[in-house]
Amino acid sequence: MALITWTAEQYGTHVGFADQEHQTLFGLLNKLYDDATGGAARSTIGASLDALIAYVVDHFAHEEQEMQAAGFSGYDKHKAEHEALVGICADLQKKFHAGEADVTDEVGQMVKNWLDSHIPTFDKAYSAVLK
Numbered sequence: 001m002a003l004i005t006w007t008a009e010q011y012g013t014h015v016g017f018a019d020q021e022h023q024t025l026f027g028l029l030n031k032l033y034d035d036a037t038g039g040a041a042r043s044t045i046g047a048s049l050d051a052l053i054a055y056v057v058d059h060f061a062h063e064e065q066e067m068q069a070a071g072f073s074g075y076d077k078h079k080a081e082h083e084a085l086v087g088i089c090a091d092l093q094k095k096f097h098a099g100e101a102d103v104t105d106e107v108g109q110m111v112k113n114w115l116d117s118h119i120p121t122f123d124k125a126y127s128a129v130l131k
């Protein structure tokens with residue numbers, strides 16, 4: 001069952017690349033969540049975790065590049081939000097691969113809640129500048 005579903009009303013920024021990348025990100029998060037809560041092998045969960053985190057890092061870099069190119073005034077605060085999540089994800093990834101942590105329902109809910117807050121608050125704020 002999907003943890004998070006992209007809808008234009010809730011998550012749409014009206015910035016083509018961002019909306020497309022967010023939909024891909026949601027798909028990767030849903031796969032990781034399904035693997036982790038559905039009893040998949042640890043190696044499968046690890047591969048899904050790695051794929052999601054790699055995509056998130058690339059997506060954030062793309063967003064940041066576009067914000068800088070457009071001179072978006074909220075760039076510094078937005079980048080700080082990205083860095084905070086990447087730090088949490090990198091720590092989880094390291095601990096997971098060391099056998100010191102698992103991907104749980106709570107982890108999925110934390111990421112979902114972050115996205116539920118971040119996209120409407122931070123990403124929609126760049127909409128007018130990046131359109």
